[in-house]
Amino acid sequence: GGDAAALERGMAVVAGLASKGALTGGEEDGAVDAIVTMDPGIALLAKYYADSDPLKFARHAARNAKMAQARVGTSVTALGDAPPADAPLDAVVIGGGLAGLSAALTLLDRGGRVAILEKMGHLGGNSAWASSGVNAVDFDNNPTNDSIEAFTADVLKGAQTGANPLVAVLTEGATDSLKWLRERLSEHLKLNLVGQMGGHSHPRTHRPTEGLAGSGMIFALEKQLNKYLAEKHPRLIMMKWTRATKIVMKSDGSGVEGVAWQKVKGGSESGLLQTNNVVIATGGFASDYSDDSLLRKHRPDVLGYATTNTKGTTGDGHKMLMEVGAKMLDLEDVQVHPTGFVNPADPENMVKTLCAEILRGEGGLLVNRWGKRFVNELGTRDHVTGEMLKNDKESLRFAIVLNKAQAERAFTHMGLYQKKGLIQKKETVEELHKWEFWDRSVSVKTLTASFKEYDQQAKKGADPYGKKFFHNTPVSGAGPYYVGVVTPVIHYCMGGVAISPGGDVLREDGSAIPGLFAAGGGIGGLHGK
CATH class of the missing domain: 1.10.8 (Helicase, Ruva Protein; domain 3)
Structure with missing residues (x-):
């Protein structure tokens, strides 16, 4: 041509x-x-x-x-080349979650030679457990006239940290990211449903018609990466059960030289991957209860909570970055999510399944032991958690209650939760009353009155807790009802490494560390308090 x-x-x-x-x-x-x-x-x-x-x-x-x-950091290998086996890689991606795999696939699509290090035996990380969806303004399907400005205002309101250049990267870039997911992963991913989550003024959370959002995206990404692994001269190296132990810098400090690694299962090998570019995508540290954990150092007060995070979420990336002089932001800001399921078969387990916000987004109610609502279910996570602590600090156990219409709208989640025994079906309000969760003072009349009161508030479009959106009512009347027990859980580390709007890892003085990048849950400065 x-x-x-x-x-x-x-x-x-x-x-x-x-x-x-x-x-x-x-x-x-x-x-x-x-x-x-x-x-x-x-x-x-x-x-x-x-x-x-x-x-x-x-x-x-x-x-x-x-x-x-x-x-x-360096030029990429031209498409079709078969570089020497010992040639430096164009990039090493540390972490096999959504951010890491997306970065790797993008680099591969542009001709790069890439290694992915994942310390667990499977890809996905916390991303595989994410269930609500992808937040983005979809201008191709926008019946509520959503806008970037409205999305930005919602983020700033929720973050409560003031103007920030990273917010524009998120809210403006999300539209293109949604398009990329739909087009690049179209072979195995369909993000065709949309819902309204807590803290959002419009429905803009996109999720698949089948399965959960996180696992669906990871599956689709892995399928595309496997195609690169199957090439005659693969430009992708996949190293599972492999922990990155150190980012090796050039002797003069001018940039990255490589990544040291150690096998954590299946052998004791260790080595060094040579590269001038490293993408840190290791997530947060919300599952690290060890003696030297960042959680213990910065938020010892939350160590008594269970977590929704995988066992691999232990702040490895943060610790390596601090060793090379990277700036950290707001590590004390650890988010406690209001709704982690208490599994009746194993109530004391410290790892909980997240009760996705889609259940509340479709109209599910939060009810205390005494059969009463106490909060705007669509409030921010911090607000809902705070109201839980005020309402029943002693037990920190609450009911999530959905009617038939609400459950059907969240059908992909409900099927999974019922299969796990986390959600139970009660055919009538009388059967619901017999549920062992309630305080002895609760009667059928108590529950009926609570539901009728909510329906009246829904007709007015307001309740005493500031709720404005009432989806899939009425709740009172004929069953069935779907119920589970939820409790606050450590969910997300809001702080992390400081980055530029382009993803460069920054030093304390604000300068970029050449060839060092970060993405995903491990970054700071964006997620708020």
């Missing part, structure tokens, strides 16, 4: 100038690197400059390569 011809002409021009000594070694290398990546921008330069001003073309191309290297 035209681009290929222009790039071929550009390469001839660079070769000619280099043979005459008109280019420095760095200019020649940079221009050649820019051309072999087959960048459409370089093809455009070649069309307009290669013949009319060859030297200017070569220097523009070299400068473009230098700028790209500053953004990603």
Whole structure:
């Protein structure tokens, strides 16, 4: 095509100038690197400059390569190449959750040679357990006239930390991210349903028609990554049961040199992956109850709560980053989620299944032991948790109650929760009254009155707790009802490593550490208090 011809002409021009000594070694290398990546921008330069001003073309191309290297730390291997086995990798991604796998797939799609380190035996991390969906304004299907401005206002209100350049990256970029998920993962992922979650003023949480959002996205990503593993000359190295132990910096501190690793199962091997780019996507530290945990250091008061996090969520990335001088933000801001299921078969287990916000988003009620509502179920997580502590600090056990319509709207979740024994079905309010959760003072009349009062408030569009959205009413009347016991749980580490809007890891002085990037749950400065 035209681009290929222009790039071929550009390469001839660079070769000619280099043979005459008109280019420095760095200019020649940079221009050649820019051309072999087959960048459409370089093809455009070649069309307009290669013949009319060859030297200017070569220097523009070299400068473009230098700028790209500053953004990603090094140039990427051209598509189709089979680099030596010991050649430095274009990037090492530490962490196999949604952020890490998305970064890896994007790098591979752009021609990179990538290694993924995952210390567990399977991919997914906490992302695989995420169930509510992806928050984004979808301008292709926008019946409520949602906007980036409204999304941004909701985020700022929930975060309570003031203006922040990362918020715009989130709210504006989410639309493109949703499009990427739908298009790049379309073979195995359909995000066709939308709901309204707590803290949002519009329905903008997109989820799949079948299965849960997190596991669905991880499955679809893994399928695409497996295609790269099956290539004749694979550019992807997948290392499970492998823990990153150290980010190795160049001796002069000018950038990254590699990642040291250690097998945690299936052998005792260790080694070093050479690379100039590392993406830290290891999540938070909300499952680390060890003596030297960041949780114990920064929030010892929450150590008594159970967690919704996987066993691998132990702050490894944070600890490695602090060793190389990265700045940390708000590590004391650990979010306690209001609704983790208490499994009646194992009530004291410290790892709880999250009761997804979609249940409350579709109209599910939170009711205390005495059969009364006490909070706006669609309030922010911190608000709902705070009201729980005020209402029943002694037991910290509450009921989530859904009617038939609400349960049907959240059918993908309900089936899973019922299968796990976390949700029970009660055919009538009389059967619901016999549920062992209630205080002895609760009667059928108590429950009926609570439900009727809620329905009256729904008709008015307001209740004493500030609720404005009442979905899938009425609740009173004929059953069935679907109920489970929930309790507050450690859910999310709001703080983390400081990054630029482009994802660069920052030092204490605000400068970027070349070649070091972070994404996902381990970043700070965005998630609020």
